[in-house]
Amino acid sequence: MVASAFLEGFDVQRIQLTDLTINCASEGSGPSVLLLHGHPQTHVVWRKVAPRLLAAGYRVIAPDLRGYGDSDKPDSDPSHLPYSKRVMAADQIALMEHLGCETFSVVGHDRGGRVAHRLALDFPDAVERLVVLDIAPTATMYAETNKEFATRYFWWFFLIQPDGLPEKMIASDPEYFLRRHISGQVKIDGSVEEEVIAEYLRTYKNPATLHAICEDYRAAASIDLEHDREDQDNRIDAPLLAIWGEQGVVGELYDVKATWQAKANNVSGVALPCGHAIPEEAPEQLTAHVLEFLAG
DSSP states (O other): OEEOSSSTTOEEEEEEOSSOEEEEEEEOSSSEEEEEOOSSOOGGGGTTTHHHHHHTTOEEEEEOOTTSTTSOOOOOOTTOGGGSHHHHHHHHHHHHHHTTOSSEEEEEETHHHHHHHHHHHHOTTTEEEEEEESOOOHHHHHHTOOHHHHHHTTHHHHTTOSTTHHHHHHHTSHHHHHHHHHHHHOOSTTSSOHHHHHHHHHHHTSHHHHHHHHHHHHHHTTHHHHHHHHTTTOOBOSOEEEEEETTSHHHHHSOHHHHHHTTBSSEEEEEESSOSOHHHHSHHHHHHHHHHHHTO
């Protein structure tokens, strides 16, 4: 266990679970809040939010998802099941059980929001409250895909290509792809510090990371949709707060709150004046809304 270089007041450790090791920052002793990052970030995306939640009296756990950051990158298979959101959600249950957290709230951004969605469906007794950041449900976004969405979220269709094509192309210049990806989604200049980009790049350059990321997206376009079809009549019981960036693609192309009202029984929603990277662009406003929501 070592002190985090990015999350003030937090320690980072690699936690061995049954079938993989998860890299995780954690601190605190109050009610538990699990923070799940997206692509192309790691748990470091919560550096401006986690200390505020900690100061408010919460126990905060911020892992790297499987395949990302310094967590293990298990082999995949032709079905992409090892990177399905069902399996990634089960990772988080195992992690929280290891840490002694039987119930907890979840805040998920981007890919982490999709893992959080599956957590709330598969483990309803564990998830007390759910916050999803700048996403609509995966099945909804694919079903309503049009030219504008496919153009602005091109990686949804690029990263799912087979036979290692996107991995090889990104590996030719991962820094260029990472910087273009981040700059295209962040609307508030200076929100992602240069040292943070360097930290994201440190693990993004790993070929195993690139393959895992592509498998995450391939799963989203295949087996995750199968699981969603199986659960199409199931609704999330936990109170759900949807927050989106009013300058981002999701906020511009979807009625975000309505998409979640189709999936959950108790939904509230709010837009923030930023782009996609809400934890980095609008951390104070995000934390205020999350704290109010967690307090019920």
